């Protein structure tokens with residue numbers, strides 16, 4: 261059975277009780293998803309590098325899955341590399357002509373690389389750099405805000421990435437981000453996602469740890485079905 265990573269998005273947590281919200285999950289997660297927004301690439305602002313540093317300091321063993329929704333990577337990228345995060349995804353739509361160099365910069369710093377795609381962006385746009393990716397993040401909502409409705413057509417992109425990976429013998433993980441909850445998680449797993457970001461669905465719960473246990477069971481069912489159909 262393939263391993264599927266659950267990545268709660270801290271954007272969905274209570275900003276005044278972040279550590280309490282992390283503790284409420286009782287380690288029933290794999291990664292912490294950190295959304296970085298610059299009010300330019302997206303229409304919102306979120307966490308900065310000092311927050312990422314504090315997160316690393318308080319959770320030295322956590323896999324910090326960082327999703328940069330920013331322009332100006334020349335300035336922003338070193339700040340998050342220095343903060344000690346585990347993986348950095350950059351959007352294909354920002355400075356796309358520099359994507360090869362940017363991914364190499366992340367890799368050379370010893371950090372895992374991710375390429376993120378907004379809903380309208382086709383996979384063809386990143387085919388030439390997929391060999392440099394440890395992860396491809398498929399956005400299933402317009403980036404910028406939690407709590408939006410899942411865009412169903414994102415699953416087609418996930419299937420396309422699964423088939424390119426098999427044909428070309430690549431190793432990237434496929435992550436999906438936005439609008440995922442207990443009702444669509446099985447479809448997401450069946451499409452072939454390896455990492456699943458969830459924000460509002462996790463933290464709106466009174467008992468996120470228990471809810472995540474239920475999600476884990478649904479994921480197990482879905483991935484067993486997936487293995488059977490392969």
Ligand code: DX5
Pocket residue numbers: 269270271272293295327401402403404405406407408437438439440457458459460461
């Ligand atoms: C949106 C962010 C997501 C967001 C997901 O731009 O990238 O990570 O927090 O939140 P939900 O699960 O509420 O859609």
Ligand code: ZN
Pocket residue numbers: 269293294295327437457
């Ligand atoms: Zn995200």
